[in-house]
Amino acid sequence: MSSIFKPHITRMSAYAPPLEGRNPQQFTLLDFNERTIPVSEPIKQALVDFIRGDRLQMYPSYGDITERLADYCGVDAGQVMITNGSDQGIDLIVRAAAAAGDHAIIPGPSFAMYTQCAAVENLRVSEPGYTRSGGFPTAAVLASITEATRLIVIANPNNPSGTLVAREDILAVAAAAPQAAVLVDECYFEYTQATVADQLAAHENLVITRTFSKTWGLPSVRFGYVLSAADNIRALLNVRGPYDVNQLAIVAAQAALDNPAYTREYVREVMEQAKPLLEQYLDTAGIDYWPSGANYLWLFPQDVTVLSERLKEAGILVRPKADADGRPGLRVTIGTLDQTRQLVEVMKSTG
Template sequence: MSTPTSKVTVKPRRLILEMPEYHPPLAGRDNALRLDFNENTLAPSPVVMDRLKQIPAERLTVYPEREPVERQVAAHLGLPSNQLLLTNGVDEAIHLVCCAFLEPEDEAIIAPPSFFMYDVSISMMTRHLVKVQADETLQFPFERFLAAINERTKLIVIVSPNNPTGATVGRSEILAIANAAPHAVVLVDEAYFHFHGETVLNDLATTPNLIVARTFSKAYGLANLRIGMLAGSPELIGYLHKVSSPYNVNGVALDCLTAAIEDDAYITWYAEQIRIGRERMMGGLDELGVHYFPSAANFVLMKIGPLHRELVAAMRKRGILLRDRSTDPGCDGYVRITIGIGEHVTRGLEALKASLDEIGWKSEF
């Protein structure tokens, strides 16, 4: 077969050339305890596994029907069905919001450090990404964030609990921001809601510019199936329907999701496991003299300092994966550890102690 020799002259849009890329370190994760990507560290509900085994072969030959499952999920959340859109994970949810609401001249506001896919999807649509950096406490910079809103602001992103910090934004602050910018869409990312318990989902009826994103990857343990959701006013969700493919969520994921939302007992149990494990982890870090940031999510961000790479490598040798967050703005020397079920927290803490000793790390306290 001949090799093409002509040079490709076709170029994408200029913003595509300029936008950042996201390359999560996913390679080599088999046969290790996954405390790096904030996944469910155990399994989805047994009800989900039963449903998966019952899917007949012919179901794989038909296009998926999303709307019946949207009605079920909306009812489960106490929402009308026209206020919810299922998406291919929160990644697609972010992309759809940016496509639907951002013009090239518009501004969007985020508060780094935060989920990098916001940088990617916003930069795909506009050069005017305004970043209100958190200070050394890594708490949400409410006053400076509010002051950054102007007439060109079209999209405001608030992540609560935030990734990678675990910090939260209070409901009163979120609503104050939404009320200060009625001309902008306020996207509230509640991917880690189940480990925190506070939401603005009930404020959709009175705050028409609010959109809430949720995922079924974390507490529900469906990360591999790629399914998330957006909730908002019928008008905003209608616009998002226009830019969404009707087949964006695969049928296996839809079938499994209907089973997952039926098992509230499993989600309650798993979320409680995480809350208990989170307190154990933070207590263990106190004993080790490791500075960390209090978290309301299923992870804790630790300040390791110059030996951050060495710690990640030492933990990998012990079969445990951590996520080095040092390239995030304001996070030089920081490493994130996911909270799992009890036995996984125990393994994580034991390996941390051994790894810190191995690399010669000394507490600053």
């Protein structure tokens, strides 16, 4: 029987991350680039208070969250739109920018959501490759731009490679394709402090996605936001539903913004202590890895299967990710100093 749905949709496969068995009481979760320790008490308390306040029967209302985010990002409130995680921001931008048959440039390998959304819209996708030594393929991206290009994705930093993209390269791409939405994914912004949020007026085709899922430690409540020129935000609001962001997400994000120190302290420990420790071990052990600007490293040990099994036995989950040539690797989230010491110990004993 033929499907009631569009043929290209039925031919796709689902984006299905390996979520099963991820029990934080049983494992140290270094497999999803999450914050590896819980959020601070005031955030939990705000959620409990909200539930006890008997407002769950009401539709969400968003108060001043957009203004607070604008303040945090140094932009105008009209340049901000809240979303159900940055995944929703990515989906809305792709849907609003491009129609079936349009051309998109999505350098790879990268976060699966971009190509997933592009496939849903039936876009023609060019995928220039990141390289370990060359980083973001700026020249290939610029060379791929045509009049039919409606979307260009720049993950800064890229996932799984951790590659940082130079600011001047992002702006050169934006200038070279004024007809295209240039989606700059700043999901890991708090780790990198790298942003083009100050360029929204100069480059009106820049559309930035950000999230509370990483350093803020709130992927479970699904809260993200988009930054772009006010006209773009107005257009995107025509596509987003009025209640797509749930009220618990707003309560948690408000409490998080009231208590930013827990995030700053975590970022400091991960980036200034834990990450150098892991890098130092990898350098000493001669294990190849990509230079990363974020809280994860993409490494290529001799036997990926043996190492991931040994880590799992020791209570540590990591994520297998092969490179573009099919070479097996592991994407390892960096957690606290203690967690990283344990990781290194298991790696040392595996040899």
